[in-house]
Amino acid sequence: MGEVNSIVVIGAGTMGSGIALTAAMSGIRAFQVDVVEPVLERAKAGHKKILARNVEKQRMTQTDADAALSRIVYSTNLSDARDADWAVEAVLEKADLKKTVFNQMVETLRKDVVLATNTSSISITQIAASVGEHAPRVIGMHFFNPVPVMKLVEVIKGLATSEETTSRTIALAQRMGKTPVPANDRAGFVSNRVLMPLINEAFYAWMEGVAEAEHVDEIMKLGCNFPMGPLRLADFIGLDVCHDIMMVLYHELGDQKYFPCPKLRQLVTAGRLGDKSGHGVFEYGK
Secondary structure, eight states, rough: OOOOEEEEEEEEEEHHHHHHHHHHHHHHHEEEEEOOHHHHHHHHHHHHHHHHHHHHHSSSOOOHHHHHTEEEEESGGGGGGGGEEEEEOOOSSSSSHHHHHHHHHHHHTTTOOOEEOSSSOHHHHHHHHHGGGGGGEEEEEEEOOTTTOOEEEEEEEEEEEEEEEEHHHHEEEEHHEEEEEEOSSSTTTHHHHHHHHHHHHHHHHHHHSSOHHEEEEHHHHHHHOOOSHHHHHHHHOOOOHHHHHHHHHHHHHHOOOSSSSSHHHHHHHOOOOOOOGGGSSSBBOO
């Protein structure tokens, strides 16, 4: 249980690819794993683009950028990362899917590896219960988007999470240039428990004609000093992701205020998911 020299990130979407790149930029070898080849290809292209932009902006040298990219191994097979020192699950916000991935990690990876989840709302205790005696190794390591830029990592202990797992997680987050802050294992933790009702209320204000979408955002930016309006932020997060988090909050906490606004549900049903689809509350083209 020495220094973490390699990390496997399961899931190569927006969050997973960001975690893998951040690890690589911190000098850690990163295995980027996803069962869908095109998703891996998009992650690789995204990594190259971000590194090139950092070089262009003189945030890093070309040598450092090349070294970071060389530390990332892309694979559709978790067994290629069987010797990794650390694991982070970053798949879709679906409890059953996460539990399946955690059981695969237990079966494939070393028995001393910390099993972290990047879940933004699902109970760490619930996920940990699915791996039985391995529960002390399970912890929440909630990064924020865009991962290479945002400093916060919410660190969430489950009921069985060991103190050693917690201290090692805090140390790794700091090594990756992040600021780890503890939160208790309640639905949505702190960030999304506070943020999602705000986003939901912005949708209601828009739906009920209180103001146009762009004006809702402008008022919140200028009046509350938000860097990004709540509706624009929802598009950036992904409307489907916001919807899924709200449903977790609604089911776990039993309060109607967490139930997604009909306008949000309508956009998700139509496939207008925000930045990722080119159209959400606002249009973005290709």
